Amino acid sequence: MIRLKHIYKSYKLGEMQLPALVDVNLHVKPHEFVSILGPSGSGKSTLMNIIGCLDVPDSGDYILDGSQIGNCTEDELSEIRGKKIGFIFQQFNLLPDLTAYENVEMPLLYHKISPDERHERVMRTLEQVGLADRIGHKPSQLSGGQQQRVAIARVLASQPSIILADEPTGNLDSASGREIMEIIKGLWRDGNTIILITHDIHVADQAERKVYVHDGRLSDKETAV
Numbered sequence: 001m002i003r004l005k006h007i008y009k010s011y012k013l014g015e016m017q018l019p020a021l022v023d024v025n026l027h028v029k030p031h032e033f034v035s036i037l038g039p040s041g042s043g044k045s046t047l048m049n050i051i052g053c054l055d056v057p058d059s060g061d062y063i064l065d066g067s068q069i070g071n072c073t074e075d076e077l078s079e080i081r082g083k084k085i086g087f088i089f090q091q092f093n094l095l096p097d098l099t100a101y102e103n104v105e106m107p108l109l110y111h112k113i114s115p116d117e118r119h120e121r122v123m124r125t126l127e128q129v130g131l132a133d134r135i136g137h138k139p140s141q142l143s144g145g146q147q148q149r150v151a152i153a154r155v156l157a158s159q160p161s162i163i164l165a166d167e168p169t170g171n172l173d174s175a176s177g178r179e180i181m182e183i184i185k186g187l188w189r190d191g192n193t194i195i196l197i198t199h200d201i202h203v204a205d206q207a208e209r210k211v212y213v214h215d216g217r218l219s220d221k222e223t224a225v
């Protein structure tokens with residue numbers, strides 16, 4: 001369960017403090033699929049970084065599965081991320097010199113799991129995203145949609161419960177974008193909590209619920225935007 005209460009975050013620019021999030025309140029229940037919709041610069045990525053424990057707010061409470069995140073050290077944040085959260089970005093962030101298989105395997109090398117289990121997870125997740133026949137391909141030998149599918153397999157291999165997707169279809173043609181959305185909806189049906197950030201209403205509409213960000217403020221009504 002994700003609960004944000006009165007979250008404020010600003011960035012320092014020279015002498016000025018520019019507000020990026022202003023009194024943000026959000027509750028996401030387990031197994032929910034929520035999309036966060038807003039124009040460029042509205043604070044979506046800032047919000048995702050906080051939800052994903054990549055950054056902490058200036059003030060306000062963030063409670064994730066009963067724990068206060070605001071008081072966590074860097075190491076604790078990193079541990080929470082590793083256990084609970086999977087990120088899907090607009091840029092696929094694959095390592096260019098590694099094959100699809102190796103890209104998915106990479107984060108698992110830091111987990112205490114046996115080589116057999118590791119192999120099983122890599123194969124199962126690549127199969128799940130429809131890439132069982134591309135395991136030896138490097139990112140440059142894959143289409144954008146296929147690269148994003150490798151990135152999703154890499155997330156799934158770590159078995160997160162919450163998946164945060166920041167403009168996951170932003171770099172894709174519409175057909176590949178639809179494929180990626182089908183995969184994301186499948187992950188939701190499998191029981192994951194999904195938070196999807198987008199500026200595309202057609203993408204956002206596929207979630208159970210939409211919330212809107214405008215100038216760092218969150219609203220569940222579009223009219224406020």
Ligand SMILES: Nc1ncnc2c1ncn2[C@@H]1O[C@H](COP(=O)(O)OP(=O)(O)O)[C@@H](O)[C@H]1O
Pocket residue numbers: 011012013019020038039040041042043044045046047
């Ligand atoms: N690291 C940063 N330093 C300074 N300002 C930032 C930083 N990251 C984001 N901002 C500013 O905060 C606001 C929100 O940015 P962001 O969360 O990236 O918006 P979005 O993802 O909706 O495009 C923008 O005005 C942006 O310029």
Ligand SMILES: [Mg+2]
Pocket residue numbers: 044045046166
């Ligand atoms: Mg962004």
